[in-house]
Amino acid sequence: xSIVNSSxxxxxxxxxxxxxxxxxxxxxxxxxxxxxxxxQCLTRGEACNVLELAAGTGKFTKAFLEAVQMRNREVNVTAxxxxxxxxESFQKNIEVGRNVAVYQGxxxxxxxxxxxxxxxxxxxxxxxxxxxxxxxxxxxxxxxKTGRLALIWNFDAASAAQKIPNANTKxxxxxxxxxxxxxxxxxxxxxKELEFNGLIDSSDRVFxxxxxxxxxxxxxxxxxxxxxxxxxxxxxxxxxxxxRCMENQNFFDADRAIESFDMGIDxxxxxxxxPYWLSRSYITNLSDPEKQAVEKWMSESISKxxxxxxSADGQFVNRFLSTHTYVVPVKNIS
Ligand SMILES: C[S@@+](CC[C@H](N)C(=O)[O-])C[C@H]1O[C@@H](n2cnc3c(N)ncnc32)[C@H](O)[C@@H]1O
Numbered sequence: 001x002s003i004v005n006s007s008x009x010x011x012x013x014x015x016x017x018x019x020x021x022x023x024x025x026x027x028x029x030x031x032x033x034x035x036x037x038x039x040q041c042l043t044r045g046e047a048c049n050v051l052e053l054a055a056g057t058g059k060f061t062k063a064f065l066e067a068v069q070m071r072n073r074e075v076n077v078t079a080x081x082x083x084x085x086x087x088e089s090f091q092k093n094i095e096v097g098r099n100v101a102v103y104q105g106x107x108x109x110x111x112x113x114x115x116x117x118x119x120x121x122x123x124x125x126x127x128x129x130x131x132x133x134x135x136x137x138x139x140x141x142x143x144x145k146t147g148r149l150a151l152i153w154n155f156d157a158a159s160a161a162q163k164i165p166n167a168n169t170k171x172x173x174x175x176x177x178x179x180x181x182x183x184x185x186x187x188x189x190x191x192k193e194l195e196f197n198g199l200i201d202s203s204d205r206v207f208x209x210x211x212x213x214x215x216x217x218x219x220x221x222x223x224x225x226x227x228x229x230x231x232x233x234x235x236x237x238x239x240x241x242x243x244r245c246m247e248n249q250n251f252f253d254a255d256r257a258i259e260s261f262d263m264g265i266d267x268x269x270x271x272x273x274x275p276y277w278l279s280r281s282y283i284t285n286l287s288d289p290e291k292q293a294v295e296k297w298m299s300e301s302i303s304k305x306x307x308x309x310x311s312a313d314g315q316f317v318n319r320f321l322s323t324h325t326y327v328v329p330v331k332n333i334s
Contacts, residue, residue: 002129002131002133002134004082004106004108005128005234005235007281007282008082008083008128008234009082009083010285011282011284011285012056012083012085012086012281013083013086014085014284015085015278015279015284016056016057016083016086016088016089017089018275018278018284019056019057019089020057020059020093021275022272022275022278023059023124023276023279024154024266025059025060025063026059026060026063026064026123026154026323027062027063028264028266028321029176029264029323030063030066034063034064034067034070034071036172036325036327037064037067037119037121037150037325038071038073040148040150040258040327041118041121041148041150042073042075042118042119048075048076048118048119049075049076049116049117049118049119050064050075050076050077050078050118050119050120050121051078051110051117051119051121051141052064052077052078052080052120052121052122052123053080053081053107053110053120053121053122053125053138054080054081054123054125054128054129055079055080055081055086055090055102055123056081056083056089056124056125057086057093058079058089058090058094059124061077061079061090061093061094061100062093062094064121065077065100068099074099075099076100077100077101078100078102078103078112078117079100079103080102080104080105080106080110080111081102081104081105081106082105084104087104090102106129107133107137108129108133108134108137109137110137110138110141112141113141114140114141115141115143115144116141116143117141117142117143118142118143118146118147119142119147119149119150120138120141120142120147120148120149120150121150121152122149122150122151123152123153124153124154124237126151126153127235127239127241127242130235130242130246132245132249132251135245135251135252136251138251139251139252139330139331139333142330143330144330144332147329148327148330149252149327149328149330150325150326150327151242151325151326151327152323152324152325152326153237153323153324154321154322155238155321155322155324156214156220156319156321156322157210157214157221157224157238157320158207158210158211158214159207159238159239159240160207160238160239160240160243161237161238161239161240161243162206162207162261163203163204163206163240164203164205164206164259165203165243165247166247166254166255166257167202167203168255168256168257169257169258169259170257170258170259171205171206171258171259171260172258172259172260172261173188173206173209173260173261173263174260174261174262174263175262175263175264176263176264176265176322177264179217179265180213180217180263180264180265183212183213183216183217184209184213184263187209187212187213187216188209190212191205191209194208209263210261210263210320210322213263213320217265217309217318217320218265218317218318218319218320219305219317219318220309220317220318220319220320221320223273223277223298223301223302226294226297226301227277227283227294230282230283230286230290230294231280231282233282234281234282236282237324246326246328250331251330251331251333252328252329252330252331253328253329253330254328257326257327257328258327258328259324259327260323260324261322261323261324261325262322262325263322264321264322264323265318265320265321266319267311267316267317267318267319268316268317268319269315269316269317270302270315270316270317273302273317274295274298274299277294277298278291302317305317
């Protein structure tokens with residue numbers, strides 16, 4: 001049987017409190033997210049059973065439960081995660097009770113019966129277990145008629161993960177605020193022209209748009225590029241391996257996948273920038289001298305950021321922060 005990635009366990013068992021404090025949740029785009037998830041995944045009118053796999057400290061769970069209440073829907077949520085540390089924080093954040101249950105488990109051993117859930121949601125986690133054993137186990141618990149798998153990530157840089165190789169994939173793009181919308185519309189036209197002139201492939205459309213927005217609105221990618229030198233040995237959203245996994249399996253109908261990108265920016269107090277990166281598993285797991293070197297480089301770099309990428313008082317750094325959702329229907333294989 002496959003086992004949970006050990007870098008993930010080491011990092012999240014030790015950094016769950018920091019993770020909970022500094023990582024973005026899903027409040028910013030709750031409306032978009034929940035509409036997308038509700039419309040694409042919870043299509044049955046009656047009560048629905050949702051499995052939230054890799055629930056972590058409950059960041060998505062919180063936004064989702066609020067949306068369930070707003071929509072006045074009857075939804076039972078089962079949250080599962082392998083990390084004892086993450087589950088400790090989950091229990092502080094989320095009231096477990098009538099419609100929420102939480103278990104220690106993993107994508108390789110889900111503590112639920114066959115065909116018992118309508119939708120499996122994985123927020124910020126599928127890259128850790130993008131393999132056929134996990135997909136077989138997720139498939140086992142899903143209702144084979146209308147079941148859906150929804151993969152969600154917040155992201156802050158352009159990467160291979162936004163390259164969409166499957167020509168059948170439907171793509172929705174929305175803009176979370178006015179500034180991003182303004183440039184988004186201009187750049188979407190530019191991207192169309194690049195594609196029309198054969199300068200980019202249609203699979204690169206979203207990637208190119210993100211790249212242009214990130215460059216225009218923030219200097220954040222300078223920090224990201226520096227830190228990403230440490231992430232090659234661990235699975236990450238941005239590497240896009242999860243896409244190859246979804247394109248090369250037979251449990252879900254990848255030709256009917258729907259993707260959405262909700263583009264946004266936010267601002268982060270300067271003093272939280274290093275703790276934010278420190279909460280990434282691959283930085284948590286570095287030696288102390290390596291962490292100190294990253295921190296020093298970051299604070300020197302931020303002090304040289306152009307004024308238009310900082311708040312008016314210079315205390316906040318603009319960060320590109322968008323949400324990517326990939327929803328795919330289950331296949332009824334025997
Ligand atoms: C980056 S955290 C995301 C947590 C939360 N969903 C969020 O959005 O903040 C990734 C989570 O994946 C969990 N994880 C790693 N491997 C897993 C596996 N094989 N099955 C289920 N969860 C796993 C980790 O324990 C961790 O809590």
